[in-house]
Amino acid sequence: MEKPLFDASSFVKIDLTKGAISSSGKDRLVMVPISVLQSLRPSDTLRTAAMDWGKLHGRRLAERVDQTAENTSLEALSSHLGGTLAAFGLGRLSIEIHGSALLFKAEGDLNSRITDGVSVLMEGFLAGYLSALGSDTFKVVRLGEASGGWLFWAGNPRVAPKIRQRVSAGRTPMEILNTLVTGEN
């Protein structure tokens, strides 16, 4: 039987002698209440740290699959990324494709009380994860709330500031998505 892409059995390890928790024995974790996470203020430092965190787990998927191969489907991304975020308690993640746009929909208790700090954390983690899959660097922007969850757009870092502007201008996620076209780049 083929080993699943995301193995929850060895995902989190608790070392009581060292008083440490780690995921897959590499990145150190700390269990903190959600309230501590929600108290985070958005900053570039937080975003960078979240991107590094996401890259770590994106590389694990890249080690398992050859994303350039023709037989690697989108399902590999959904199962591994979704399982990773669920194990961290960051919610239930699903992938939505709008035309050519790649969207992530996050649902769960944390995302129902999402703050700007948590939003930056999610954006940085997803961007770092996708960037670890290939040579392209990705940026992720929260579009807004949609049917009980939060939609995150993932794409070119050059386009990300524009989208952020429209979100700040009060555009709905669908309005923003409708203005996306395939560019020359």
Add this chain to the structure above:
Amino acid sequence: MLTTEERKNRLEELLVRVRSNRSHLEKQRSEGGSLQELSTVRPVPDRVAMPAEELSQLPSQSPEPEELSALPSKSPEPAIIPQMRERSDDEIATVVPETSVMQGLMQDSMPESIEPEPVPVEPKPVAVEPEPVPVEPEPIEPAPPRKPKLKAEFDIPSPQLPEEPEEPSTAKLDAASIPASHDLEEYRKSLQAPDPLETPERKKETGAELPPMTEPPPIAVSSIPPTDVKAADAVRETPKRDFQPRIEASGEVAVVRGETPLQWTLRAVLERAWKLDLKE
């Protein structure tokens, strides 16, 4: 029945007679030889030679049977058996079997071998009547009445059955969650009705009918220090299911609009997403 005093007197009288007989015997023996000489005589193995005259005198010296019966069961000292002495060849000796002679002699010296007259002894009926022991039962002090406080502590209150059966769980539903414009029956039907958006065609199209994920095995808790008992026990006592994150949906892929991206590879999805730009 003889009284005790009479029996005692008679016993003494018998003792006197026995002693006189013995002294008489000793006197006769002293005439024939010393006791020392007589004691050295070796009897014939099977037959004992005894003078006829002595033999004839033996019965007369034995005590009367009725007197013997009155003797105590044990004589104070054994009677001296008449000894034999060597006789010259001219003396006539009567040869008697040793056993009969000895038995006769033994009758003189061993009165205990003589069966005493059976004395009819009627056992007195012993009326054993137990003395009435006055047993007066000790007055038992009545136990002190239980304190009401203790009684209240140990009495388990009987469960009180509800007078009316519990309402079904549906009655606990939040009334606010039920739309006011629908009655209960319609509301139940709406709950059971499938999601209109989740049509089989849509599931097939969007790929929502993905194979169910395998149940994730429990997360291994490694490196538990064997010496740290408290920490190890704290982990072991925790039910395993607490360490089993249930991933109900690790990820879904939904296509809102567009072509058939499920046939796209991961690479294709990332490339197309990265090439997108906003219209001015």
